Amino acid sequence: MSTAPAPAPRGILKKAAVAAPPPAEPTPLPREQQITLHQAQQLQRRLEEEIKPPVPIETFERLTQLPRVRRPSLSAARPPPDDVREFLNAVQDFLPREYSDLIEERNCMGSCGYALCPRPRRSYEGEYKILKTGIAKTADLNMWCSDECARRALYIKVQLDNPSYIRKDGQMVVKLELREEEPKSSPQKPKDKVDELAKTLEQLEVDKKTQTTKDAASLAAERGDVGGLARQVEVTIHEKSDVAPAKAPEPEQEADMHLFIEGHKMTFGIDKDSDEESDDDYLPSTIRL
Amino acid sequence: MEEEGSSSMHARETSRLWRAWRTVHEMVQDRGYELSDEEVRVPLEQFKREFADADGSIMRGKMQFSARPSEAMIKKFTPPPTPGNPNPQSEAGTIWVEFCPEKSSIGIGVMKKFVQHCSANNFKAGILITAAPLSPQARKVMTVTQHYTQIECFMEEDLLVNITHHELVPKHIVLSREEKMALLKRYRLKETQLPRILSKDPIARYLGLKRGQVVKIVRTSETAGRYASYRLCV
Missing domain, CATH: 3.90.940.20 (RPB5-like RNA polymerase subunit)
Known part of the structure; x- marks a missing residue:
């Protein structure tokens, strides 16, 4: 444009200076756009990755109504497999906070906080409750129907708090599993029980003897004694033979003993010249003549 | 002795609920809804007569009322007409106030029922007064429905005095x-x-x-x- 046909007035500036800037123009715009685009994409990715959409309220409603089938043969220990699948699939997407919300939501309905438990929650009154194991807040106890259910529910919570991921259909999902049920002790005859008790007691006696050696060995290992007890050093303690009664320290007798202050002799202001001179005579000796 | 204790407890709760009842009426009136002074200043005796059960306890389920917005309020909350919308509707509408009979904390179910009641009866706003705090998810239900029904929740203890x-x-x-x-x-x-x-x-x-x-x-x-x-x- 600048190099226009004849009628354009001729510039007085040097041509080289004018010609230089134009090529810089086309590049910046795409670069800015690129940066903007890049930033937008990053934001979008962060949005997708970090900000998980909240769990819909319908899911909560569904999970508060579990277990669907209520039969006496089914309990929290043996939940129906359909419910287990539904529960685990839904809870995979939960944040720990949302799982706490679910427990609270179930408690509002009066049921046990563990989603697969059909029983109602406990309803102790007062603020604290004395248990065999100690004192607990009733608010904590009332969340569940029993301690077992509390354990089961918190087992899930721990897995959500510290998730381990597995790959499923190309996506990483939180690995969740139910707590393994402790084998219930089958009802035994009283005699068997006594026998068992005796056996355990016997075992205990045997254990006691071995326990001390075991303790010593573990202590040694902890201290870093590789060889164990065999590498111990014999230590004998001898008493000193001549033992006189202790004496208090005494100052040495000297002539100028009276000049000592706390064991230290003052040297300032006690040389012979100082007697002749007055205190204010501070002039140098050359002038003193 | 036990009876005496329970009756004094009832009396306490009755007076608490009466105070909350009065405050919520004053609140609704202050917002510009039409309520007569007789409705607002209910004496305790009358309140007891209306809502008390045979044994002296108050039935929260019966404690509910609605109020229409006054002319001034309708005018105040009408957005100015625009070329696209020459006759704008007022944002103010009938309000529904209800005391929640639930004593334990309020879950999704209770909240949904309240919201559905409000929307089914074309109430523009709803106030739910509860004895216990809302669960986090119930609170979420409240905010989700904010677009078509303005739902608000108060706790009884917050309404004991008119601030x-x-x-x-x-x-x-x-x-x-x-x-x-x-x-x-x-x-x-x-x-x-x-x-x-x-x-x-x-x-x-x-x-x-x-x-x-x-x-x-x-x-x-x-x-x-x-x-x-x-x-x-x-």
């Missing part, structure tokens, strides 16, 4: 849209340049302030007599 009657609480007046525009024009301000008030502020909750509304606060001042300041609800 606006306290001597240290100055008078708060909600501005209409035109008043707000006039204010911004008068002082050549942008919205964000106004001082702010949180929507969870007790007074903002009392007046049912929404985001973007401006409230005029009139204080008495020793030097100026009256001093007005404006706050934007955020």
Whole structure:
């Protein structure tokens, strides 16, 4: 444009200076756009990755109504497999906070906080409750129907708090599993029980003897004694033979003993010249003549 | 002895509920709904007669009322006509107030029922008064439905006294849209340049302030007599 046909007035500036800037123009715009685009994409990715959409309220409603089938043969220990699948699939997407919300939501309905438990929650009154194991807040106890259910529910919570991921259909999902049920002790005859008790007691006696050696060995290992007890050093303690009664320290007798202050002799202001001179005579000796 | 204890407990609860009942009426009246003074200033005896059970306990399920907005309020909350919308509808509508009979904490179910009741009966706003706190998910239900029904929740213990009657609480007046525009024009301000008030502020909750509304606060001042300041609800 600048190099226009004849009628354009001729510039007085040097041509080289004018010609230089134009090529810089086309590049910046795409670069800015690129940066903007890049930033937008990053934001979008962060949005997708970090900000998980909240769990819909319908899911909560569904999970508060579990277990669907209520039969006496089914309990929290043996939940129906359909419910287990539904529960685990839904809870995979939960944040720990949302799982706490679910427990609270179930408690509002009066049921046990563990989603697969059909029983109602406990309803102790007062603020604290004395248990065999100690004192607990009733608010904590009332969340569940029993301690077992509390354990089961918190087992899930721990897995959500510290998730381990597995790959499923190309996506990483939180690995969740139910707590393994402790084998219930089958009802035994009283005699068997006594026998068992005796056996355990016997075992205990045997254990006691071995326990001390075991303790010593573990202590040694902890201290870093590789060889164990065999590498111990014999230590004998001898008493000193001549033992006189202790004496208090005494100052040495000297002539100028009276000049000592706390064991230290003052040297300032006690040389012979100082007697002749007055205190204010501070002039140098050359002038003193 | 036991009977005496339970009766005194009932009396206590009755008086608490009566106070909450009065405060919520005053609140609804202060917001601009039509309520007569007889409805607002209910004596305790009358309250007992209306809502008490045979054994003296109050039936919360019966404690509910609705109120229509007054002319002034309808006018105040009508957005200014625009070319696209020459006859705008007022945002103010009938309000429904209900005491929740649930004693334990409020879950999704209770909240949904309340919201459905409000929307089924075409109430523009609803106030649920509960004895226990809401569960987090119930709170979420409340915010989700904010678009078509304005749902608010109060706890009984928050309504025992009317905070606006306290001597240290100055008078708060909600501005209409035109008043707000006039204010911004008068002082050549942008919205964000106004001082702010949180929507969870007790007074903002009392007046049912929404985001973007401006409230005029009139204080008495020793030097100026009256001093007005404006706050934007955020």
